[in-house]
Amino acid sequence: MNGVNGQCRAWLANHYTLWQYVCLGLVIGAGLAGCAPPALYQWGEYEDSLYRRYVKEDIAGAEAYLRETLVAAELKSRVPPGVYADYGFLLYRRGDYVDAMEKFEQEKRAFPESAALMSKLIERIQQQRATGGHTEQKGVPAGGVQP
Amino acid sequence: MNWRALFVGCGLLSLLAGCASVGKRDLSTFYAHQPRSIIVVPVVNESPEVTAPAVFITTITVPLAERGYYVFPVYLTELLLRDLGLPEAGLVHQLPSQRFFDLFGADAVLFVTIKDWSTKYLVLASSVVVEMEYVLKDTRTGTVLWQSKQQVARNSGGSNPIAMAVSAALNALFTDYLPLARQANNQVFRPPDGLPSGPYHPDHGKDRDRF
Numbered sequence: 262m263n264g265v266n267g268q269c270r271a272w273l274a275n276h277y278t279l280w281q282y283v284c285l286g287l288v289i290g291a292g293l294a295g296c297a298p299p300a301l302y303q304w305g306e307y308e309d310s311l312y313r314r315y316v317k318e319d320i321a322g323a324e325a326y327l328r329e330t331l332v333a334a335e336l337k338s339r340v341p342p343g344v345y346a347d348y349g350f351l352l353y354r355r356g357d358y359v360d361a362m363e364k365f366e367q368e369k370r371a372f373p374e375s376a377a378l379m380s381k382l383i384e385r386i387q388q389q390r391a392t393g394g395h396t397e398q399k400g401v402p403a404g405g406v407q408p
Numbered sequence: 409m410n411w412r413a414l415f416v417g418c419g420l421l422s423l424l425a426g427c428a429s430v431g432k433r434d435l436s437t438f439y440a441h442q443p444r445s446i447i448v449v450p451v452v453n454e455s456p457e458v459t460a461p462a463v464f465i466t467t468i469t470v471p472l473a474e475r476g477y478y479v480f481p482v483y484l485t486e487l488l489l490r491d492l493g494l495p496e497a498g499l500v501h502q503l504p505s506q507r508f509f510d511l512f513g514a515d516a517v518l519f520v521t522i523k524d525w526s527t528k529y530l531v532l533a534s535s536v537v538v539e540m541e542y543v544l545k546d547t548r549t550g551t552v553l554w555q556s557k558q559q560v561a562r563n564s565g566g567s568n569p570i571a572m573a574v575s576a577a578l579n580a581l582f583t584d585y586l587p588l589a590r591q592a593n594n595q596v597f598r599p600p601d602g603l604p605s606g607p608y609h610p611d612h613g614k615d616r617d618r619f
Contacts, residue, residue, distance in 0.1 A: 377513030
């Protein structure tokens with residue numbers, strides 16, 4: 262009898278905490294629904310991709326997250342600012358120049374604000390390819406601009 | 409009972425944080441040079457925590473772009489600057505703002521300085537704090553368009569000494585600053601003290617009364 266009572270109490274205790282979580286969720290949800298406007302973009306794994314690069318120093322993982330973000334965003338809605346360029350840059354860094362240039366072009370079309378920088382990057386890659394170039398091993402098509 | 413008070417408190421706080429409108433700030437300079445694009449340059453770290461800038465920079469793009477601005481990719485920006493002989497955030501922050509227009513074509517540049525990024529221990533409770541200063545400058549004129557400071561703190565500890573001791577010990581091992589940085593960036597760009605909506609936001613040009 263005591264055992265059953267104990268179990269019953271344990272069940273109640275468990276479910277009480279569960280309800281508390283549900284309440285907490287509702288309160289937070291209400292707060293968010295009241296204040297936050299709907300997101301402009303689908304960011305997917307974008308922040309994870311940055312975290313991979315900056316904190317874990319895992320470039321391959323970062324690229325995978327970024328690719329997923331891009332594919333999902335293209336299907337659902339507008340690709341967020343910088344995502345084409347960011348992905349293109351990772352492609353460039355591992356020597357995939359053709360696809361890198363395509364991504365830079367896509368960024369330029371999606372966001373004209375990026376046009377000056379994207380054109381600079383594309384031009385730089387074209388120059389490198391014309392001169393048969395693996396001259397820039399540091400990984401950034403930086404020439405032509407000085408600080 | 410304690411729990412219930414906590415819920416209500418949290419609920420009210422989140423509502424207030426999201427919606428309350430306090431005071432007015434002078435944004436006439438901002439409106440005179442309204443930017444479309446913002447470049448976020450590497451962050452200066454004044455805290456003793458060396459990993460702070462890397463964690464912080466992963467959380468800045470989304471909230472800023474969601475305000476309706478074009479945000480240059482932070483990783484690309486950092487590596488381009490590094491290749492231009494500017495590996496140090498301190499050096500980047502000293503560049504004339506015009507440079508960011510010449511190099512990137514950005515309308516405005518956002519300088520962030522981490523002021524605090526630490527965990528403080530008080531016997532059994534602990535408090536995690538992140539604090540940042542944000543300065544947005546016009547790249548053509550170098551004028552400050554907007555600036556702000558944001559601090560987020562999270563206290564842990566409670567009425568049960570054993571639970572507190574355990575949580576303090578765990579926090580010391582795995583202090584996770586990421587959610588705090590994210591929260592700070594989510595708050596700082598919103599009305600009433602944040603940035604007016606940019607050109608990709610549906611409220612662009614219609615939200616002056618909220619600041």
